Amino acid sequence: MNWMQFKLRLKGRLGFFGLVFLYALIVFGCVYSLATAGDLSMGRNPVANFIKTATEFARPSFLDVWFGDPAYEYKSDDGTVLRTENRQEVEHQWLVQLGFATWTTFKIATLGSLLGAILALPFGVLSAKNIKAPRVLTVFSRLVLDTSRSIHTLVFGLVLVGIVGLGPTAGILAIAFHSLGTYGKLFAESIETLDMASIEAVKGVGASPSQTFFWSVWPNVLPQWVSSHLYLWEYNIRDSTILGIIGAGGLGLLISEAVALFQWGRLSSILIVVVLMVTAFDAISRRIRTALL
């Protein structure tokens, strides 16, 4: 190996090792600063707490609809019965509430996604490199998209609750404003990766610009847009479950209630619903996406 070869080898390797070293340095910095501040503790008895929580989680509250005590007694410390409750009936009512909350969450996610997609369209198109829109517009669109992407749905939600008040409207707008950024980026990417050969193929037979659009751009872009929409819709269903915590209604409301009252069994029921909903939606949207692409 002569000097030239050695230099060539070193150059590529050095750069990569440099990056690895830098990364290791960052990780070490994080761990070290947390450790010295004593913030890396796991609490007083994590194992016992874990077992307790896991046990409560393992018995989701909806089971009470069938197996609950029809005359559950709440007692005070000296044994006096304060109140009897039909657990089956109470949980049945709560389950109905859960159903409605799920529906609200679904509505927030669906309308928020659609609104986000529509709002993102002009910004996505303008920020695509190959559209060659005026520089000012391109920069402005990118700025809008990046800003919306970097602000979390929850933050949007908090601000919007202050503006439009409590309820699903704030949730819908929060979802729309946050996913706008992702939608715009995906739209722009699908335009940037347009198959130019197929556009020339249609232009080449003397087709008008509108014909070229409908015969080449549209069939190229549409499946990708539908696919991104399904993907983000699903993502937003997950995202909107949390929105209730800040007062946008839906499952989040029940989550914050369950957490505040330490009702892990109910939280477990909610999480099962969320997982089922997301899994079902994912299965359906994946089928549609593979059929489209």
Place this chain on the structure above:
Amino acid sequence: MSTNIIDIQNLEMVIAGRRILKVDSLHIARGEKVAILGRNGAGKSTLLRCLNGFVKPTAGHIVVNRHTVFPLRRERDLRLVRAQVGQVLQGLHLVARLSAMENVLVGGLARMPRLRSWARIFTNEETQRAQAALKAVGMAHLAEKRADKLSGGERQKVAIARMLMQQPELVLADEPTAALDPTAADEVCELLVKATENSTLITVVHNVSLVPLLSQRVIGLKAGEVVLDCASHELTQAQLDHLYE
């Protein structure tokens, strides 16, 4: 009235200070079959793309089928020219997501009313012609198959069928057999020759053995200039050696 389908005068193309093309005068008669030879980067494809306006030269005068392509007066002229110019290029030059049949129907777009073409509504006559075109290239059984699911040879056949649908007066073929195996290449060439019986055919060829099949006249390009222009049967090995050296 010129009997030429192509008239090129003083064509020059310069990109970033480098001269790509310099053709003082080139005329191609209606119905002629011409092969363009030359090394990679000699300007063959660029010359072809100048003819249907996908590339704009720096200076000169290009007339294709009685329409001035350069300098261009109206965008509409370009569409009128392109409607009369079929192209069979290398690689996937089809709309990947559309079926073979739809890609053939693209050939008739210029003659279709706008609104109807947007909605993809076709008359019986149009679908029948497209079917006949697919049948002529032996692709009728794959009409419903998406273009990107077809093999290289099949794609070129669909491109030829699209050209049959278009019924152009001039056909530009840029290495139509590139990346095809010898059998498929022969098949595509034969179909191309048959499909262009009544029109002018200009082919960029890399495989010199295909020249007699595809052309009566050979134009050789070297560093953007025409250095060879003769009948195909007069082409000598010495000329080829000079062209490719």
